[in-house]
Amino acid sequence: MSSAPAGDAASVPLLARTVPIADPGDLLDLLPRPDVATTASWVRRGDGLVGWGVAARVETSGATRMIDADAWWRRTAAAMVVRDAVGVPGTGPVAFGSFAFSRRSQAGGTLVVPRVVVGRREGRSWLTVVGPAGLGPTPSLAHSRGDVVPVTAPGEVTFADGALTSAQWEEAVAEVVAAIRAGTVEKVVMARDVVARTSADVDVRHLLRNLADQYPTCWTFAVDALVGATPELLVRRDQGLVACRVLAGTIQRTGDDAADLRHAAELARSSKDLAEHELAVQSVAEALGPYCSSFNVPDSPFVLHLPNVMHLASDVTGVVDRQTSPSSLALAAALHPTAAVGGTPTPRAVEVLAESERMDRGRYAGPVGWMGADGDGEWGIALRSGEVTGPRSVRLFAGCGIVAASDPAAEVRESEAKLTPMRSALTT
Numbered sequence: 001m002s003s004a005p006a007g008d009a010a011s012v013p014l015l016a017r018t019v020p021i022a023d024p025g026d027l028l029d030l031l032p033r034p035d036v037a038t039t040a041s042w043v044r045r046g047d048g049l050v051g052w053g054v055a056a057r058v059e060t061s062g063a064t065r066m067i068d069a070d071a072w073w074r075r076t077a078a079a080m081v082v083r084d085a086v087g088v089p090g091t092g093p094v095a096f097g098s099f100a101f102s103r104r105s106q107a108g109g110t111l112v113v114p115r116v117v118v119g120r121r122e123g124r125s126w127l128t129v130v131g132p133a134g135l136g137p138t139p140s141l142a143h144s145r146g147d148v149v150p151v152t153a154p155g156e157v158t159f160a161d162g163a164l165t166s167a168q169w170e171e172a173v174a175e176v177v178a179a180i181r182a183g184t185v186e187k188v189v190m191a192r193d194v195v196a197r198t199s200a201d202v203d204v205r206h207l208l209r210n211l212a213d214q215y216p217t218c219w220t221f222a223v224d225a226l227v228g229a230t231p232e233l234l235v236r237r238d239q240g241l242v243a244c245r246v247l248a249g250t251i252q253r254t255g256d257d258a259a260d261l262r263h264a265a266e267l268a269r270s271s272k273d274l275a276e277h278e279l280a281v282q283s284v285a286e287a288l289g290p291y292c293s294s295f296n297v298p299d300s301p302f303v304l305h306l307p308n309v310m311h312l313a314s315d316v317t318g319v320v321d322r323q324t325s326p327s328s329l330a331l332a333a334a335l336h337p338t339a340a341v342g343g344t345p346t347p348r349a350v351e352v353l354a355e356s357e358r359m360d361r362g363r364y365a366g367p368v369g370w371m372g373a374d375g376d377g378e379w380g381i382a383l384r385s386g387e388v389t390g391p392r393s394v395r396l397f398a399g400c401g402i403v404a405a406s407d408p409a410a411e412v413r414e415s416e417a418k419l420t421p422m423r424s425a426l427t428t
């Protein structure tokens with residue numbers, strides 16, 4: 001684990017000051033600079049948090065990457081001087097994080113405490129500034145933004161195969177279907193990657209703007225060079241309540257509303273998709289059970305409509321157990337990987353996907369989100385996302401739940417539909 005600059009040995013304590021501000025307009029429009037490494041976002045339907053600059057950060061790795069980050073945050077937040085004049089979830093010091101899908105991945109995990117965070121929740125807006133403790137003027141948004149660099153588009157974009165061509169990936173899916181039919185595993189989520197190259201440098205704000213405009217019901221995120229708009233909430237802990245939005249089972253949109261409504265009804269009745277969905281819901285319920293004093297699992301899923309696809313969705317809710325009181329990140333660690341991104345049974349499915357995909361997923365399909373000093377926070381699953389791997393390159397990912405009834409060619413089409421958000425964020 002490595003941390004900077006407010007690590008354990010920091011001599012000057014950090015001061016986090018939160019002040020109420022007038023409605024600042026669109027949060028994403030406030031981001032002052034194009035740098036992906038120092039820009040943070042977690043925005044849905046205009047509410048959420050954006051941040052920039054780095055007051056403190058930690059890098060973790062291995063099987064304990066989330067638990068180590070959680071412990072670091074507890075120590076770091078406890079050592080901070082906090083002056084919070086707003087006092088709602090998301091005010092005071094906040095850490096944004098993203099974590100690798102696999103404990104074996106080089107990508108490990110990161111928590112970043114931005115220097116500046118602007119938030120909005122249900123009509124209230126605030127500004128938090130984190131820096132070395134000392135007397136200073138009341139934080140102001142204009143001062144905190146500094147010199148604003150205009151947003152730029154990435155120019156010409158070309159897409160190339162990642163680890164596998166789509167034909168090779170289709171073959172790999174067929175082999176996994178055969179393994180499932182032979183009974184060695186029940187469900188495996190198979191992912192693929194595509195590499196985008198741009199003719200101009202990637203400005204993370206351009207991607208965030210397009211994602212938020214096109215997918216307003218998703219959580220538009222940027223943390224440590226990982227960018228996306230996910231429809232799936234791994235876990236939210238908010239004042240003692242826990243919520244998860246579980247997705248599994250997908251059908252593509254056609255653009256014809258009447259046909260899409262018919263397809264939505266078919267999806268809600270499809271035994272293949274309902275079975276796939278049930279495995280995902282069960283995995284969440286089993287992982288959450290020990291941490292909740294009570295929880296509710298809906299009897300049947302609803303159909304979530306997105307511009308590119310429709311999903312079977314279930315909102316699982318609960319009351320967090322007061323005795324253990326795990327933080328939102330500890331809950332994310334307990335839940336990850338759900339059957340919606342790993343498979344069933346999870347340990348075997350994760351082995352199969354690691355062999356079959358022929359790539360390191362990096363932080364795709366890992367937990368991404370934010371957490372406050374009290375442990376409340378929101379962690380999504382980093383789907384419909386890409387990792388900015390260089391000034392002009394982005395690695396895009398998409399995956400599909402494979403069960404015995406899956407058709408490999410249809411899964412290739414589904415993966416293309418799931419790549420659409422990031423492709424069009426780059427090219428629009």
Ligand SMILES: C=C(O[C@H]1C=CC=C(C(=O)O)[C@@H]1O)C(=O)O
Binds near residue numbers: 402
């Ligand atoms: C793994 C992904 O989607 C998951 C989430 C929703 C529906 C899924 C499905 O129907 O296959 C996947 O389990 C992805 O978008 O990369």
